[in-house]
Each structure stands twice: as structure tokens, then as C-alpha cells.
Amino acid sequence: MKSQHSNIAPPHASIPAAKVKMRLTIAYDGTHYSGWQVQKGSTGVQDVVERALAGVIPGHHRLHSSSRTDTGVHALGMVAHVELPKDKLKVPPRKLRLALNAHLPGDIRIVTVSRARPGFHARFDATGKQYRYFVWNHPAMNPLLRTTAWHVPQALDLAAIRAAAAHFVGQHDFRSFAANRGYAFHDTVRTLTRCGVRRSGSLLTFIIEGDGFLYRMCRGMVGTLIQVGRGRFGADAIPEMFRHKDRRIAGMTAPAHGLVLWKVNYGR
């Protein structure tokens, strides 16, 4: 039946409407969301941005993101692509950004909108990502950072943290630092190009960059590094943790609200 009538179908039924692919950089405060994706009983950032797209260009336009951030995790440089019907896209990218922001709540902002080449895929073309994790290291919490930094009141040995962080750089099996999601053998090997800590007064900023990240891997690394800083583990314990390939052997998982997806790299 399907092929029988194909020759007599009108042209507009067989030729898909012309689409244009757009690339979006999205920033959000994850405090009030279930993460990028919808979860039962809570709203996902993806859902809110898709509704804003529908508000500007009628129809449902599915967003494909580079990453799926967890509940409470923030982003300043999330990248996503979307295909939009060419005939309905009558505004230049600059105006699309403003139009979308007018449809979005204040805790989600479209930072940039640009045309992408037809084959671009936000997830598969990503060559690397940078996460930042913020720690407020002072006996009293900082009320201005209560939703964007983990409050660690105890004194920390920053030299030990830095020595431990250096062990993360390079190619390793990160199974011991990620939540168990039933990863297959060798699926858990990633390469980090950067893992460092900056201190500015009481604020510590962990900067972690690599070609990919397992589920909750950044938070497992930062939780372990803070425990190194408190003397729970020595800096040299990290290589031993890698060898075990067992989540129970490494340190705690740092809370979600200190983590920010900082940027996603493409090309080179």
C-alpha cells in the first residue's frame, strides 16, 4: 500500500518542509528544575525552552542538548540545537534570542543563537566540556552564594587538594568516581585536560575540563578532593582509587548546587 500510491501523492506530502538548524547557548539557574530533562513531578529546563520556542514559532520543536545536567546543577554554557521550519523563521538570530528570552523566566536565559550547518549535532559533535564547581570555605555560609556554592566550614589543606587534583589529568577509567549506571567495560575511560583549583578569599573554584564526563563524575571528584583537603584521604590515594574501579572506594559525592556546566567545546 505504501509504495503503491507514492507516485500519485501531492508534492508537499513527500517533500519535507525546508528546515533550518539553529544552535543555542543556554544559561540557567538549576535551583528550581529537575535538571535538563523532565522528571516526575518537576519541570526540566528543556521543557521550558521548548515551550518558549513554540511561543515564538508555532509547533513543537525538539531541542537536542550537548549534556543532561542533573537536578539542581546550573549551566552558563549549555549548547543545544533545534530544527526550525524555514518558512516560519522570519526573524534574524539576534532577534530570535530576544524573542525567546521574552518567553522565558528569569532563571533561564538564551545567551547566543546562531545558524548551524545542516549536519551539526550538539551532543555528537562536542569535543570537550568544562565544568566549574564552587565551594565557600568559611565557618559561616555566604547567603549570596547559598544556591551556587557548597558550604564547607572546615579548614582545608589546599596544597593537598592541588596535589590530588593533578592525578585526575590524563586518560583514566573514572568508574570509581561516577554513579553506577551499568556502564559496560571500558565505557568509563575519559581524558581530562584540566583539573585545578583557584582560591579567591573564601571562595574555591574547581575547573575541570575533559573530552567527556560520566554521570555524577565531577561531583564524585570534587567530593573526594574536599575529603583530601580535610585529611580523610592522602593526595596519593587517587591513583589507588582509579585502580579499584569501584565507586565505594572513592570519596563522597559533592552536592549538585555547586556545579556549573561552564562551556562546551566543538571542533579541534
Added chain:
Amino acid sequence: MKSQHSNIAPPHASIPAAKVKMRLTIAYDGTHYSGWQVQKGSTGVQDVVERALAGVIPGHHRLHSSSRTDTGVHALGMVAHVELPKDKLKVPPRKLRLALNAHLPGDIRIVTVSRARPGFHARFDATGKQYRYFVWNHPAMNPLLRTTAWHVPQALDLAAIRAAAAHFVGQHDFRSFAANRGYAFHDTVRTLTRCGVRRSGSLLTFIIEGDGFLYRMCRGMVGTLIQVGRGRFGADAIPEMFRHKDRRIAGMTAPAHGLVLWKVNYGR
């Protein structure tokens, strides 16, 4: 009548209960408050901290602060003193801090508590203050800084801002930059020891330090400096604005939510 019976009054009626003076450093997110003081229909930070004090040590204990921040302004280093009845103060200062924080909402934190000498006064003994003002200078708002930084989307000439800021340092009559509160002649002279801008990516931090500040003076200065950065005024317009002693001659008042009372200095 009053003096007639004074000799037969029991000792506890004529000798005031022994008091101990405590000095508090207080941090708060000013977003949901009418400022330090109560205003009609809204809660003041002072009120909330006094209620926490009453929750820990029965009775009303009046807080005397170094400054009165305006609606929406934040603080990380507000200083206040309070006199507490010696007989009821059975906890050391370190435990008083924790006890007060247990009685406070997350957007107000007691950072330090220490004993003050009997003559100490948080306002009259203050010798200087530092304010910081945060500006997010990027076409798109940063959702993580939406309640703590002024979003200025336009390009800014940072060199011009720095040249203009230098004019504020020293002793000047700041009448042109402060809200009119009916200041008397010469009451509006203040000395600034620092007025500079740091840039870190899209974040500008204005650091303003001086022996005292008029009502809304910091915000008038920052608003004017941003207008210098946008080309509305030249950097050399600042000395001319000082000479006019007229609020209408200077630039706009920057919004409250970018301003933080950073610290208060005592002694030399």
C-alpha cells in the same frame, strides 16, 4: 515622691542588671528585605536578627548597626553591637553564633560574634567602609547573578570608566552623587581612599572605600561611571559634577541589587 522612697528600694531595682556588649558581623541577601530597617509592609534585617536574639536570650535586645542599607542592598560584612544581660549569657561567643544561625533564615547569617569593650559603638566607632558593586556586562543576563549584579548589556569603555573613577578618590563634596536628604552645608564632604574597577570575563566589580557614605552615594557614583563607559559623559565630567553640588547634574542611580556592604573598618 520619686526620691522619697529611693533609700528603701531593694538593691536589684536601683542597680541595673550587668550587661555584656557583643559585636556581630552579619551577612545577608537583601532581595527579600526592606533593607536593614523595617519599612511599612516589609521586613527589615534588623528585625529578623533581633527576633533571633530573643529566641536565644529571652527579652528584647536592640541591635545598633554601623550602617542602614537600603531596600534590596546586600551585605557580607555588616557590623552591629548589642548589649545582653550577663546572667543570661551562658554560652561562649562561638556557640552564640551557631545558636543565632539556627534561629535565622538562610538569607541572613551571623558570620562572627565577639565580645566588645563596654564603650564600643558599631556606628560611631566605624572609621571606614568598603562597598562592592557588581555589573554583569554581557548581551545576555547571567541567571546565576540576577539578584546580585546589575545587567548592563551594552559595550563599555573600561579605560574611560577607570579614568573617571580615579576622580572620586580624595576629599570631595559628594552632594551631586547622593539622594537629596536635606543635608546641611558641608555635611556632604567625604573622603574616598579607593575607587576602582576589576574585570573578570563579563563581570565588573567596583570597589569603593571611604570614611563615610551619603544616602545612595555609591549607587549614584556607579550609575554615573556606567554612563561614562557608554559615552554619555566624558571621564573629565566628574570634577565638573562635583563643582555643581546638584544631584541632577550627575548620572543615573544604579539599581540596589548590585550593591554589597563588603566590610566596615574600626580603628586606624
